[in-house]
Amino acid sequence: MIFVPVLVINLILLVITILLSIADRLLVSYGECKITVYHEGESKEFSVDGGGFLLSELTSHGYNIPSSCAGKASCGFCKVQVQKGGGQILPTEEIFMSREEKLSGIRLSCQVKVKNDIDIFIPDFLTTVRGIVKNKTYDPKLRWRFIKDGQESFVPEKRLIKLDPRDETAVDAILDEFEGMRGSLVPILQRINTTFNYLPEPVLWRTAKRLHVPMSSIYRLATFYNAFSLEPKGKNIIKVCMGTSCYVKGGQRILDSMQNKLGVEVGGNTEDMNFTLETVSCIGCCGQSPVISVNDNIYGYFKPKMIDEVLHEYCKKELEKSQS
């Protein structure tokens, strides 16, 4: 008779599953919705099936919205300006917003459900991301604030765009390799990054020219992925996580002592070019916070006193490498 309960439970599960799937069909359908995106001075329209979240729809249509918590409203990165059709701001979003942002209709795209036609404006990555990188300060409230009128806004510095002939051949080699392949921009950048240890601006201009891609989209990718850097980098890249949970558990203290130990500011390289110190908003190990990563190795439950140990380890490796 032990089977009766098993039978019953399976029956109930079945009924519930059927009910849920019927409900899924009948209830959560909003028909086709039109999303209009204004970005970098251009507007683009596309249609999606309603019911999903804005973040996923945007991502699947080629807009890279930074998000590190994958839609749980806990990182607060995926901000877009919803101009029409986003509905009321939710209490879960409010904690990430400053007052001005709330007023100007900024929303977390992971919390906006697509139920009708939506007009959104995606703020320019170049100004915002670079602005953040430039400021190099971490403030959960400020981190996505728009640059206000009158404040100093980001102006790309005019630099000499000149390519070393030696580098030119290297770049051309990479570009030749990917000749004719579509959607190969990211792999190309990866290759460049590994070759030069960073993305030198002249190289990027060359790439843009050869691939007939606007420089702005290269910049967007270059600034979006943490793996890329526009500045020269050290051989080992130390990233201190400043995501919410790491920050709460003492990320700032780690960062401070790291800065003292290495004698560099965030974003700087040590003199011997061995280390680059960076901050990162989340490396997806919130369970082990506070976390730092060196290259691809993650050090969880990190404490300031562990710094020496880790640094020595990498110094030794570098030494061995140079000796061999």
Add this chain to the structure above:
Amino acid sequence: MIAKNRAFPGGYRFKHFQGRPQDKLIKAAIPAMVTIPLMQGFGDEVAAVVGADDKVAAGQTIGRDDESISSPVHSSVNGKVVNIGKIDYLGNETTAITIESDGTEGWQSLEGCSAAWDNLSIEQIEKLVYLSGASGAGRDGIPTGFNSSIISPDEVENVIIHGVESEMFAVSSGLLLKDDNLSHFAEGTKILRKMLPHAAFSIALNSECKSLITDVSGALADNDWCDVRGLEPRYPADYDEVLVSAVLGREFPVGHLAANIGVIVLDIQAVLAVYDAVVAGKAVIERTIALAGPGFKENLHISARVGSPVQHIIDGMVKQDADLRFLRNSCLTGEALSDLSMPADRTCGAIIAVVEGNNREMFAFVRPGPRKDSYSRTFLSLLFGSEKITKLCETNLRGEERPCISCNYCVEVCPVSLMPHLLFRHVEREIIDEKLLKYGIYDCIECNLCTYVCPSKITLGQWIKDGKAKLIDEGLPCPQPKFALKGLEEDEDAK
């Protein structure tokens, strides 16, 4: 004619403080040197029209700017300009003209003045009022055709003339309206009426001086455009914000001036100055200044030339053996005068000398305190209402700063029905957002009464002021009132 009292919420009655000025007026000697700031009270800084080493006469215009909203300033003595330069005056850097006096008493009268002012045209009267500097009185000035206020004379709907001595130390209206001055005041009011023909006049006087009210209403008996009323001398009854709502029952435009709704608020000295200007052609070169507070040997009023150094005015009147703090105009909102060589300008109404209470008092808090004033009724002083036992007045903090205990004294005394402790708590904890706006932080008129009564010695007034500044930093300025405002474009143009 005597309208009934209207009340405002809260407020506090300061009764019988030691050092209240007597109804006695003396004349100060002509100072050897006067410094006349080119910005005095209302309006913009004016340009000097005399140069160094020029000879000037008392009453001669030495600074004037017809373009911006301002009123001219005059030399207050006969003598010679010795210097035109910047001075640090009341926290602002201001140009000032220093004049060396030759000691003579006389003054130069304005052209076109006439005892028979009825025969003068409105333009002539306006010119006299403007040129005399009387137009710079009050917070908004007296509107004339000469850009002397943010609104034009036609737009004035109400004029409030107040003589409510609500502060513990203020110039006595009884003294200002003594003898001849009463008729001068009545004449002055009529002149103003002629200048501002569309305006209704209200005169608010201390409701406790019944005889004064009867006298004034008698002097203005047959004029139906003017009503005289008594107002309980509760502090801050003489604030524009309070007067407008208490006397007229109109809503005050928060964050703006009374003139923006067509109301001009003047004090008695301003009306007398108008009379002097039109009838006698005398510019504003003299002020009646109260010497108040326990730091003076004798508390009386002194008539001094505008621009006299404070040191000169109080010379010989001050108690020598005490550590004193000199205040300008008010104990509650006035600035402390750190430099006594600074001049007393034409907005100066009182110089107050209070004793620095930096000595300890044995068992201070258990003393019955028949001479200790308090809003709470925990001191025996409340039993002694007579003039004979006056309340002490010194700068001792009388207690330590403590956390707020929500005793609600600040709420009870607030003349604009705010909750100062609530605002303070938000500002203290850096919660600067719409909540403060909702709780009406911009309604605060900064009368500092909440700080006065607070048993926990929290400087509520200062916190609220800080809160306003922080709100503006956050991009939340004062919301515009819902009713139409006057004179705003002119104001902006002037800027």
Add this chain to the structure above:
Amino acid sequence: MKVIRSLLDKLYEVPGLQRYKPIIGAADAILYGTNETTHAAPHVVDNIDIKRYMSFVILALLPAVAASVYFFGFRVIAIIMVSYMAGGAVEVIFAMVGKHDIHEGFLITGLIFPLVLPPTCPLWVVAIGVVFGTMFGKEMFGGTGRNIFNPALVGRLFITIAFPAIMSANWQQPFDYSLETDATTVATPLGKYKSTAMAGEVNPTVVEFKEDEANKQVLFTSAAAVEKCTLNPESKFDGVKIYCVGNGAYKKAAKHKRIEESNLTRLFSYGDLLVGKEPGSMGETCRIVIILGGIFLMFAKVSNWRIPVSYLGTVFVLALVGHRFLPQDIAPPVFQIFAGGLMFGAMFMATDPITSPFTKAGKYCFGVSCGVLTVLIRSFTGYVEGVMFSIVIMNAFTPLIDQIVLMFKYRPAKT
């Protein structure tokens, strides 16, 4: 005096005593006042300060203390001393660790707390109660002015629940010097009423005695009730025990021919209640000085009249209505107001500005709710007294009440 002054000045300098600075500072401030002056406008400030504010509460309490010493002997002084010492120690420790001044609020907690205790309360229980109250009710929230609950009541509540046997069983009969009797242990008026009302009929219209009803009990709560009751001339009242509330009912009943004096018991008289000859907590028995003290506080603007008036008014109205319909459960109004700790609670504890709403409407709401809860707990629960429960519960509700009142007061204007 100069000796003390120079001694204090020297103490500040001693390096070893730096940790005890709060104590020295407190002594200094009490003895000599302050020499600080105002920094900015207003240059002159009111003479009231927290010390005087708080000392007025103590002043208002002193008659009650004197009355309790008179009625319960010098043990009261010992209890008060223990309360001050134990609670003061907690206060000092927190001040030293938190490096802040010793705040004056404790002066009140230390005095109010013993006054709401039964006179027989053991000293160690007093110490536990006051330590708990000061620590959990006040210091954990940050000290005076920052607490949510009335610390004295939290302490009293804790020991009431923790030691029910000690706290609610032994009530000492106040010394009645005219009778020269020794201290005896009896029930409080509220307790007497509750037990008598539960056991028999209350204000019956007809009293009949039947053979099978042995030990029948009847309770009259007023002279009018005695009047109304048809004392059946045929019935005998030998076996019926008749209890009366107050002198009026007693006299009326005594006059009746058929009621024997031996059957008649007066539970208490209102006069005794008012003067303090009925048992109860130490400070709350002598109602007349409490009322005077309370009025004194209201006059001095230290406490606000809104809460006591609405509190007592609500109890009165509810008891008036309730007693009409449920005399078994709800005691008569005048008795309710004068019995137990209601007067003391309404005058001295509910009015605490820190733990009661600061909005006017909130104050009324607080008072009315306290009244409702008091009548509810007194009448329908296992507890005889409900004042402290109701005040602590309403302390908890205070922030919510204030929030709701502010929400209505500052409602965005409709456009």
Add this chain to the structure above:
Amino acid sequence: MFLKKYLGADGYKILKLGITRDHPIFAVGLGICSALAVSNTVANAIAMGAGVTFVLVATAVIISSLRSMIPQRARIITYMITIASFVIIVQMFLDAFSPTISEALGPYVALIITNCIIMGRAEAFYVTNGVRLSVIDAVSNGIAYTYTLVAIAVVREILGFGTLLGFQVTPDGWPKWVVMSMAPGAFFLLGVAIWISKTITEGGSEEEEE
């Protein structure tokens, strides 16, 4: 130190941190309900602690070994069914061997299902880690939970009943602190325990910095 040898460095670290710094109740604030409700006597606390530890370990084994097969959408439901099944086993075990404790625990055994510790660990750790580490983590969390419960229960039982594991430990005249056996006592003790533990851990980390 032999623990370190057996568990490996990472396992030892997880075990240590789970008991000290990442304490489920103090640091993360999980599982407070049952920590409050069943800590009135030591026996109940031990039974509950053992039950929770058992469910934790069993869930850790199941979830971490099946982690690649669990569909993303049905994650929570899977956890719940898994946990609930083991809770039923615990309930049956208690019913059979100690009916008194089972009665005392009442519905709280069933509520192990919604105990945030298990759900939280499953979501945060077991789905991403292997069986070995998951089990270590489960044990460490179970131990942390149990010792906290027992510590609170010791105080509550001694003060509230004058006994320890049912044996009288206080002198005869000892007045029982009735409040300690009721809900408020639990709240106060847990509050103080959180305070103490946070002060200690914060003090500790500050020392480390220096």
Add this chain to the structure above:
Amino acid sequence: MTHAITIFIAAILTHNIALTYLLGMCPFVSLSRSTKTAFGMSVAVIFVVTLTAAINWPIYHLILVPTGSKLIYYIVFIIVIAATVQLVEMIMERFFPHLQSAFGIFLPLITVNCTVLAVSVLMVLRTYSYGMTLVFAFGSAVGWMLAIMIVAAINEKLKLVGNVPKGLQGAGIIMIIAGIIALAFLGFGGMVDVK
């Protein structure tokens, strides 16, 4: 009728699910930071608790008892609760978008709230009839709301006035506040009794 009133009052005052049974503490600690979220959460809890109790009672009495599978009622209850919450969320989103934005966002958090399961389990343990179950479920949820609203308002006040020691901030002080409130609520003891 009187019985229903008794159960209702008991569930709110004398046998409050948060203050006496100490249930639903995790959201109690985390969501009592602001009255707005506390209100949204507690309204959602009231709805879900009543609804799930209403669904679970017939399932228990009409399916599980007759088939002799009482043993697995925990599993069934928890599944039903999870499914109901999901279903409610969908329905709300479709038909009441305003409600969804105010309360719906709290629904996913409720699945693991022990109040919901506890009410269903208690209804079985206490053998309530259907009507009594509804009253009990509603009353329990209202009692929980009462408790969390009080604590949330106190927390907001503490934000303005409090100066809580560092280690006690957060969960610690909420425990102390809840303890004092529970202490005071003991005053209602003996008012009504539940079997």
